[in-house]
Amino acid sequence: MKSKLRKRLCALIAGAVLITSAVGVPTAVYAENNTAVTSVSAKKSFKLAYKNLKTYIFKALPEYTFEMPVYYFDSGTVPYYKVDDFASLFRNTMGAVGKTGFDFSMSAEGETVRIERKDGYYVDFDFAKDTIYFNDYNAFLTSESQTLIDMVVPTWQSADGVWSYIETLPTATERYGNDVTMDLGAYNIDLRHMGDSYYVPIQTVSDIFFSPNSVNLLYNGRSVIIYSYDNDPLVTENGDYTDLGKVYYGKNGKYAGRKIEKDLAEFSYNELCFAMDHLYGLKDSHNIEHFSELVEQRGFTELMKMTDTRGFDFALYQLIRQDLDDIHSVYRLASYASGYDFGKSLGEKYGQGRARETLLNLSTEYEDIRKKYNPDGVLGYQEIGDTAYITFDSFTINTRDYYAEAPNANDRDTFGIIAYSVQQILRKDSPVKNVVLDLSCNTGGQVDAAIYTIAAFLGQASISIEDPNTGALVTYDYKIDTNMDHKFDSDDTLAGKGLNLYCLESKVSFSCGNLVPSVFKDDPHVTLIGQRSGGGACSVMYLTTAVGTVIRISSSNRLSFLRNGSFYDIDQGAEPDIYISKISHFYDRQALTKFIDELF
Numbered sequence: 001m002k003s004k005l006r007k008r009l010c011a012l013i014a015g016a017v018l019i020t021s022a023v024g025v026p027t028a029v030y031a032e033n034n035t036a037v038t039s040v041s042a043k044k045s046f047k048l049a050y051k052n053l054k055t056y057i058f059k060a061l062p063e064y065t066f067e068m069p070v071y072y073f074d075s076g077t078v079p080y081y082k083v084d085d086f087a088s089l090f091r092n093t094m095g096a097v098g099k100t101g102f103d104f105s106m107s108a109e110g111e112t113v114r115i116e117r118k119d120g121y122y123v124d125f126d127f128a129k130d131t132i133y134f135n136d137y138n139a140f141l142t143s144e145s146q147t148l149i150d151m152v153v154p155t156w157q158s159a160d161g162v163w164s165y166i167e168t169l170p171t172a173t174e175r176y177g178n179d180v181t182m183d184l185g186a187y188n189i190d191l192r193h194m195g196d197s198y199y200v201p202i203q204t205v206s207d208i209f210f211s212p213n214s215v216n217l218l219y220n221g222r223s224v225i226i227y228s229y230d231n232d233p234l235v236t237e238n239g240d241y242t243d244l245g246k247v248y249y250g251k252n253g254k255y256a257g258r259k260i261e262k263d264l265a266e267f268s269y270n271e272l273c274f275a276m277d278h279l280y281g282l283k284d285s286h287n288i289e290h291f292s293e294l295v296e297q298r299g300f301t302e303l304m305k306m307t308d309t310r311g312f313d314f315a316l317y318q319l320i321r322q323d324l325d326d327i328h329s330v331y332r333l334a335s336y337a338s339g340y341d342f343g344k345s346l347g348e349k350y351g352q353g354r355a356r357e358t359l360l361n362l363s364t365e366y367e368d369i370r371k372k373y374n375p376d377g378v379l380g381y382q383e384i385g386d387t388a389y390i391t392f393d394s395f396t397i398n399t400r401d402y403y404a405e406a407p408n409a410n411d412r413d414t415f416g417i418i419a420y421s422v423q424q425i426l427r428k429d430s431p432v433k434n435v436v437l438d439l440s441c442n443t444g445g446q447v448d449a450a451i452y453t454i455a456a457f458l459g460q461a462s463i464s465i466e467d468p469n470t471g472a473l474v475t476y477d478y479k480i481d482t483n484m485d486h487k488f489d490s491d492d493t494l495a496g497k498g499l500n501l502y503c504l505e506s507k508v509s510f511s512c513g514n515l516v517p518s519v520f521k522d523d524p525h526v527t528l529i530g531q532r533s534g535g536g537a538c539s540v541m542y543l544t545t546a547v548g549t550v551i552r553i554s555s556s557n558r559l560s561f562l563r564n565g566s567f568y569d570i571d572q573g574a575e576p577d578i579y580i581s582k583i584s585h586f587y588d589r590q591a592l593t594k595f596i597d598e599l600f
Contacts, residue, residue: 046073046074046192046194047073047074047075048071048072048073048192048194049071049072049073049075050069050070050071050072051069051070051072052067052068052069052070053067053068053069053070053222053223053224054066054067054222054223054224055067055068055089055223055224055225055226056223056224056225056226056244056247057093057226058226058227058228058231058232058244059232059243059244060242060243060244060246060247061243068081068085068089068224069082069085070202070219070224071192071199073190073192073199076261076263076264077221077260077261077263077264078201078263078264078267078546079201079202079203079219079224080192080199080200080201080202081199081200081202081205082197082198082199083106083113083115083125083198083199083200084106084198086200086202086205086209087104087106087115089226090102090205090209090210091103091104093210093215093226094143094213097213097214097215098143099143099145099146099213100143100144100145101117101118101119101142101143101144101145102117102143103117103118104116104117105118108196108198110128111126111127111128111129111193112124112125112126112127112128113125113127113198117140119139119144120135121134121135121136121139121140122134122135122140123135123140125191125198125200126191127191127192127193127198129183129185130183130184130185130189130190130191131181131182131183131184131185132181132182132184132204132208133179133180133181133182134179134180134181134182135179136176136177136179136180136470137177137180137470138176138177138467138470138472139176141209141212141213147168147172147174147474147476148174148176148472148474149465149467149472149474149557164403164481164484164486165398165402165415165452165480165481166448166451166452166455166478166479166480166481167478167479167480167481167488168476168477168478169460169476169477169478169479171477172474172475172476172477173473173474173475174472174473174474175471175472175473175474176472177467177470177471177472178470178471180469180470182208182274182278184204184274187270187271187273187274188266188270189201189204189267189270189271189274201267201271201546202217202219202224202546203217203219203267203268203271203544203545203546204271204274205217206543206544207271207274207275207278207279207543208275208278211275211279211541211542211543211544212279212541212555214228214230214541214542215227215228216228216229216542216543216544216550217544218248218544218548218550219546219548220248220249220255220336220337220548221336222255223247223248225244225247225248227244227544228542229332229542229550229552230542232244233245234248234249234333234340235249235333235340239340239344241253241340245340248336248548249336249339249340250336253339253340253341255336255337255339256336256337256338256339256340256341256342257337258308258309258310258337258338258339259307259308259309259337260307260309260337260547261307262307264546264547265305265306265307265309265312265547266305267546268304268312268545268546268547269295269301269304269305269312271545271546272291272304272316272543272545272546273290273291273292273295275543276288276291276553277290277291278469279469279541279543279553279555279556280324280553280554280555280556281467281468281469281537281538281553281554281555281556281557281558282324282326282537282538282554282558282571283468284468285571286323286324286326294319294323295315295319298315298318298319298322298323300315300318300319303315304316309334309335309337309338309547309548310338310342312335312338312545312547312549313334313335313338313342313343313346313549314346316331316545316549316551317331317343317346317350318350320353320551321350321351321352321353322353322354324353324553324554325353325354325355325356326355326536326538326554327353327355327356327359327510327511327534327535327536328511328536328538328540328552328553328554329551329552329553329554330352330356330551330552331343331346331347331549331551332542332550332551332552333549333550334346334549335545335547335548335549336548337547337548338549343549359443359507359508359510359534362506362507362508363441363443363508365583366440366441366506366508366583366586367441369583369584369586369587370440370441370586370587372584372587373584373587373588373589374587378391379391379409380392380409380411380412380416380417380420380421381409381417381420381421381424382589383424383431383432384589384590384593385431385593385597386431386432386433386434386593386597387432387433387434387435387436387589387592387593387596387597388421388424388425388432388434388435388436389436389438389589390417390418390421390435390436390437390438391417391438392412392414392417392442393441393442393443394414394442394443394444394445394513395414395442395444395445395446395447395448395449395450395453395512395513396412396413396414396415396445396446396449397413397414397415397446397448397449398413398415398416399411399412399413399416400416402415402416402419402484403484403486406484407419407420407423407484408420413449414445414449414452414453415449415452418452418453418456418482419482419483419484421456422456422482422483422492422493422494423482423483425494425499426491426494426497432499433499433500434499434500434501434502434593434596434597435457435494435499435500435501435502436502436503436504436529436592436596437453437457437501437502437503437504437516438504438586439503439504439505439506439509439513439516439517439533440504440505440506440508440509440530440586441506441508442508442509442510442512442513443508443509443510443511443513444510444511444512444513444514444536445511445512445513446512447463447512447515447539447559449512450512450515450516451463451478451480452480453516454516454519454520455478455479455480455492455493456480456482456492456493456494457493457494457495457501457503457520457525457526458493458495458519458520458523458525458526459479459490459493459495459496460477460478460479461477461478461479461480461519462475462476462477462478462519462562463475463476463478463515463519463559464559464560464561464562464567465557465558465559465560466558466560466567466569467556467557467558468556468558469556470556473567475562479492480492480493495525500527500596500599500600501525501526501527502526502527502528502529502596503516503517503520503526503527503528503529504529504530504586505517505528505529505530505531505532505533505574505576506530506531506533506534506583506586507531507532507533507534507573508534509533509534509573510533510534510535510536511536513533513534513536514533514534514535514536514537514570514573514574515536515559515570517533517574518533518559518561518570518573518574519561520574521561521574521575521577522561522563527577527578528574528575528576528577528578529576529577529578529579529580530576530579530580530586531576531579531580531581532573532574532575532576533573533574534573535570535571535572535573536570536571537554537558537559537560537569537570537571538554538555538556538557538558538559538571539554539555539557539559540552540553540554540555541553541554541555558571578599
């Protein structure tokens with residue numbers, strides 16, 4: 001997350017310990033921490049206590065820290081937020097990361113609370129039935145400045161403030177999903193209501209509202225961290241705790257006491273089952289109807305309910321490694337109570353799973369063979385005779401402003417490599433007749449960069465996405481600017497120039513490395529050569545658990561291609577049009593160039 005967005009977040013939340021007035025529900029006031037109040041709700045009588053806990057916003061610095069009340073019921077240890085508090089926290093966090101449209105209104109009547117956006121999308125909490133109802137889940141969580149299923153953010157700006165690089169065309173097809181009722185009661189998860197105040201478990205808030213927007217909440221009994229895994233590490237690559245990691249794990253990992261109370265252990269298991277049932281994107285292909293059934297079939301139910309968090313962490317690690325095993329889904333960090341080192345030891349002892357290790361081993365094999373033919377490294381752009389080769393191993397966005405300084409041969413991000421390559425191929429008196437996009441060692445990356453690549457070859461990029469959990473289906477079309485003239489026209493693309501276009505793929509070509517050849521496969525203008533790509537259809541989503549484990553899963557945003565009005569996901573990979581059996585033939589470019597020339 002960029003520093004200017006962090007500053008924005010601090011400005012929004014500074015001084016806002018209780019920022020509830022904006023959403024319009026009165027906030028009960030208590031004299032001090034841990035004050036116990038007995039109340040009778042519509043369901044039963046209960047005791048309420050609370051603590052003001054420090055909340056850290058991405059960093060363990062005073063200016064990124066404030067206090068916020070956390071509530072507990074019946075002397076229990078499951079943490080709750082007031083609905084109005086969490087709504088304000090969510091609104092301000094989304095605003096800080098550049099997402100708009102979350103200026104909620106809020107109304108309450110009896111056992112029901114409604115939070116509504118200005119555009120009419122809303123969520124109803126029913127505290128009698130323990131349900132959460134969305135009239136459109138995807139739309140409620142989407143920024144008003146972005147598309148319905150928000151996997152791409154083509155709102156690039158150059159230093160002079162001009163929109164650039166990617167243009168979204170006004171030809172989108174958006175089929176909104178069904179309304180969704182999430183039955184917390186079926187998972188033994190309680191919503192709580194007392195007087196004018198309504199309470200939702202913090203972990204439910206994190207899973208359903210924050211996680212789809214690439215932010216999580218981490219609770220360790222002492223504090224809450226607003227957290228983004230890819231941007232805000234708790235532990236460095238060397239295994240050292242960052243300042244934020246010391247807040248979470250304790251100095252030298254001293255919070256690894258392993259034991260938690262029974263109510264928190266059971267809630268953490270129930271909430272994880274709820275989150276996976278509603279957010280995991282590959283349930284159908286994994287034959288999972290309910291996550292709890294998978295856990296029971298594997299004999300892990302009691303482990304995941306243990307008050308020793310290492311039982312939970314062990315079982316969750318094995319479920320991801322052995323049963324999900326979809327490469328995108330990964331166990332990342334152990335609970336604060338288990339300790340970081342315990343999670344690390346699981347990886348060292350059991351490995352990463354069959355599919356992930358196969359990909360890693362193949363990737364190493366391909367890279368080693370490629371190195372024999374390119375001992376000094378692989379160029380992003382290379383010409384051999386009449387054939388141009390474009391190569392990069394991950395999809396990355398621009399690392400600098402190419403409008404201020406044009407791309408050159410030294411640029412290593414996807415935007416720079418593609419823009420430079422297109423202009424070299426289209427230069428006056430260019431000898432290039434064939435163009436090969438080498439994705440044979442590309443294991444994925446950012447969708448924006450994949451779109452930039454597709455449009456460079458096809459003239460425009462069309463990306464289809466489906467959410468199998470809500471039924472939403474969308475297709476978006478994009479054009480790009482490669483010559484940096486702020487125009488999106490035929491001068492920016494290789495399409496229609498009489499060139500022979502190829503994409504070299506392999507089983508290592510995963511995620512976005514699979515998306516690009518899958519789109520090419522359904523288009524007659526690019527020929528796939530090599531071996532079938534490695535699959536990977538879903539975008540990724542990070543989840544935390546109520547006991548503080550961090551995992552990554554395949555989300556319910558599933559990339560697809562559109563044919564005759566039907567959506568087909570790309571998880572099976574794309575078969576090549578011309579099969580190449582020997583890996584060495586991928587990288588002997590003199591021989592490969594001769595082979596391509598002889599095709600015509």
